[in-house]
Amino acid sequence: xxxxxxxxLKQLGGTIILTSASLxxxxxxxxxxxxxxxxxxxxxxxxxxxxxxxxxxxxxxxDTRSALQIPGVELAGACDLYTGRLTxxxxxxxxxxxTTRNYHxxxxxxxxxxxxxxxxxxxxxxxxxxxxxxxxxxYSEKPMVHYISEGLNEIKVQxxxxxxxxxxxxxxxxxxxAKAKELYKAGAIGKLNSIQASFSxxxxxxxxxxxxxxxxSADTVxxxxxxxxxxxxxxxxxxxxxxxxxYREYGTGVAGDLFVHLLTGIHFITDxxxxxxxxxxxxxxxxxxxxxxxxxxxGIIHYGETPEHPxxxxxxxxxxxxxxxxxxxxxxxxxxxxIDISDxxxxxIHKRKMPVAPGYGGWDSFDTYPKAMQQAIAxxxxxxxxxxxxxxxxxxxxxxxxxEGSDSSRDHFANFFDSMRTGKxxxxxxxxxxxxxxxxxxxxxSYFQNKVIHWDPxxxxxx
Numbered sequence: 001x002x003x004x005x006x007x008x009l010k011q012l013g014g015t016i017i018l019t020s021a022s023l024x025x026x027x028x029x030x031x032x033x034x035x036x037x038x039x040x041x042x043x044x045x046x047x048x049x050x051x052x053x054x055x056x057x058x059x060x061x062x063d064t065r066s067a068l069q070i071p072g073v074e075l076a077g078a079c080d081l082y083t084g085r086l087t088x089x090x091x092x093x094x095x096x097x098x099t100t101r102n103y104h105x106x107x108x109x110x111x112x113x114x115x116x117x118x119x120x121x122x123x124x125x126x127x128x129x130x131x132x133x134x135x136x137x138x139y140s141e142k143p144m145v146h147y148i149s150e151g152l153n154e155i156k157v158q159x160x161x162x163x164x165x166x167x168x169x170x171x172x173x174x175x176x177x178a179k180a181k182e183l184y185k186a187g188a189i190g191k192l193n194s195i196q197a198s199f200s201x202x203x204x205x206x207x208x209x210x211x212x213x214x215x216x217s218a219d220t221v222x223x224x225x226x227x228x229x230x231x232x233x234x235x236x237x238x239x240x241x242x243x244x245x246x247y248r249e250y251g252t253g254v255a256g257d258l259f260v261h262l263l264t265g266i267h268f269i270t271d272x273x274x275x276x277x278x279x280x281x282x283x284x285x286x287x288x289x290x291x292x293x294x295x296x297x298x299g300i301i302h303y304g305e306t307p308e309h310p311x312x313x314x315x316x317x318x319x320x321x322x323x324x325x326x327x328x329x330x331x332x333x334x335x336x337x338x339i340d341i342s343d344x345x346x347x348x349i350h351k352r353k354m355p356v357a358p359g360y361g362g363w364d365s366f367d368t369y370p371k372a373m374q375q376a377i378a379x380x381x382x383x384x385x386x387x388x389x390x391x392x393x394x395x396x397x398x399x400x401x402x403x404e405g406s407d408s409s410r411d412h413f414a415n416f417f418d419s420m421r422t423g424k425x426x427x428x429x430x431x432x433x434x435x436x437x438x439x440x441x442x443x444x445x446s447y448f449q450n451k452v453i454h455w456d457p458x459x460x461x462x463x
Contacts, residue, residue, distance in 0.1 A: 047421055052077035052098075052106045053116045054127055056085045058210070059141050060118030063168065066409045067116060067139075070417050076112050079103045081222040082241070084213050101222045103127055107134040114164070114420060117141060120250040122229045125150040128165070129157045137164035137420050139413070142264070143256040143437035144430065146229075148445075151434040152460060158430045166416045166426040167433030169264040173415050174344040174408035179400050180332075181269040183339070188349050188398070190336030192270065195314045197262040197330040199254075200322035207287045207295060207320040208245045212238050226250070239290055246291030248444075253293030254318040255280070255443040262316055264428075264436045265330055265341070270309045274435045274457030277302040280443040286321035295320035299443040316443070337396075344408040351396040356389035357381070434460060 049072060053064045056078050067073055077098040078089040086099040098109070106112060107130060114137035117127050125145045131138050144167050145151050158165045171177050184192070201207060213220075218236040226241055227233055230249045234240060244250035245257055252260075266272065278301050282294030299316040303309065332339040337351035360366045360381060366374060412427070419426045438460060442453040454463035 048072050048074065049113050049417055049420060050074050050076040050111055051114045051116060052079065052109070052112045053089075053118065054079045054103045054106055054131075055117060055119035055123075055141075056080045056089055057118065059168075060116060061085075062409075063116050063118050063139070063141070063413075066407070067413045067417075069407075069410050070414050073413075073417060077106050077109060079106050081226050082213070082216070083220050084215065101225070104130070107131055107136060113137060114139065114416075116168075118168075120226070120244040121146045121252050121256060122250045125154050126229065129154055132157050132161045132163035132165065135161075135163070137416075139166050139168055139416050140433070141168045142433065143252055143260045143440060144433040145437055145441070146252060146256075148438050148441050148462065151438060155430045155434060155460075164416070164420050164426060165430050166412075166419065167428045167430070167436075168412065169261055169428060169433070169436065170408040170412040171261060171265040171344060172268050172428040172432075173412040174265075175402040175406050175411075176341065176344055176346050176400060176408075177265055177268055179402075180339055180341055180347050183349060183398070184269050184332065188337060188351065189332060189334030189339055190353070191310050192312050192332060192334045193310070194312055194333045195266055195331065196317075196333070197266065197314065198317040198319070198328065199258045199262070200317075200319045200324045200327045202320075202322050202325050206326060208243055208291075209287070209289065210243055212242045216242065243291075246287075246289070246293060248292055251293070252441060253444055254282075254295070254297050254320070255299065255440045255447075256437070258318050259297075259299060259316050259440040259443055260436055262330060263314075263439055266314065266332075267432070267436055269332070270303075270312075272303060272309055272457075273306070274303075274460075275301045275314070275439050275455060276304045276457065278439055278442040278446055278453045278455060279451075280446040282447050293444075294447065297443070297447065299440075299446075301439060301443075344402075345406070346399070346401040348400075349396075349398040351398070353393040355392045357385035359390075431460075 051067055051073060053060045053075070056064070064075060068075060075093050075097065078086060079100050079102070080086055081101055089099060090097050100106060106115060115131050116139045117124055117131070118141045119127065121143060124140055128138050128140045145154060216238040221236070221241050223236045223241065227249070232249065240247055240250065251257065267274065278299065280297060280299040282297035284291070284294055285296050287295045296319050297317070301314040301316065303312050303314065305311040328343060330341040336353045337349055339347055339349050341347040360377060366377065415427045418424065435457060439455060442455055446453045456463050
């Protein structure tokens with residue numbers, strides 16, 4: 001039976017490259033196979049899940065498409081503050097689809113089991129809390145909160161309501177990150193000491209200068225609701241609505257939008273609860289289009305030693321005008337090697353160990369000593385170390401590529417719906433989501449306040 005399933009997987013074009021004398025791809029194949037079989041199992045009417053999308057911009061639009069790839073999931077409603085997007089949802093999913101500009105109307109419907117919250121960041125927490133209190137399962141886009149002060153209350157509501165709640169940072173469901181975690185835990189790079197992670201972009205769309213519809217106006221956009229969460233009110237502005245990521249009032253800048261992805265992957269692999277100290281610098285270098293957040297930012301973050309991991313440093317960077325082009329990576333550096341993760345689909349491990357013997361000569365003080373002392377040092381060295389101890393261990397390279405057809409976004413939704421059907425824990429709960437979001441938001445606090453931010457990762461609060 002297992003052989004037949006593996007043959008079936010091979011026919012699907014599954015490609016896993018995992019090269020090393022001591023490693024095997026079987027576990028990764030089995031996991032991909034399990035997900036395929038889980039996705040294709042028959043769904044009874046009682047297992048059917050009806051969802052609604054609250055916010056149908058770029059993320060909501062694509063989240064809905066990913067969610068509907070899961071068998072037994074149907075779209076029952078859509079909510080957005082721009083009428084043109086509701087028209088588009090009807091074009092795609094039928095004129096009978098229930099649409100509204102008021103998310104409360106979605107939450108009142110008895111035929112909706114779960115909601116995808118993909119609004120501007122300033123609405124994430126408020127809608128999630130309202131939805132959980134109405135008995136809906138919640139898939140909340142990252143970052144989970146707009147302000148750090150919202151996090152503990154949202155966690156409390158989830159614990160009180162027992163609602164199924166999952167944050168939408170798909171790296172937690174990535175086969176590549178799961179395999180990287182397995183090898184990291186097995187000691188593939190020795191003792192971790194530092195991580196460098198980055199997203200670079202070099203395009204107007206990559207820098208959030210998204211297309212604005214020609215009919216954008218206060219008539220087609222519910223502007224008052226959009227900015228209702230904020231104390232400062234502005235006259236209608238199409239840039240603020242359709243390019244909200246560029247404004248602190250509605251978004252969380254490059255830190256909340258992209259650092260949070262990097263931190264999610266780091267926390268998943270290391271089992272970390274979070275850092276203790278955060279500092280960031282940044283600037284508005286190129287995209288001077290009215291935005292009030294940096295387009296280049298670097299965060300320097302310290303993780304203290306815990307039972308889960310050794311102390312390590314993290315350097316995060318986002319550059320929206322990078323001559324490097326569209327590049328993203330996470331590089332985990334240990335005492336015996338490096339894990340280079342290019343994206344959600346694969347990674348490479350370069351294993352390099354120091355020889356036991358420290359060596360002498362070369363760029364060293366050895367040549368500054370008298371010849372007699374040099375000879376004495378050499379003789380003593382040769383007595384203390386064997387020839388094997390003087391040699392550098394052989395370098396090893398391991399490369400992993402997730403199976404063709406794997407999709408971390410789809411798998412993240414599959415895990416969410418599986419939790420709804422079976423009651424098993426979600427893969428990214430409110431506590432994990434907040435512990436990834438808070439340090440990212442602390443980078444914003446550090447930048448705007450020009451100071452080091454101290455964070456308590458266990459109790460999830462500013463110090």
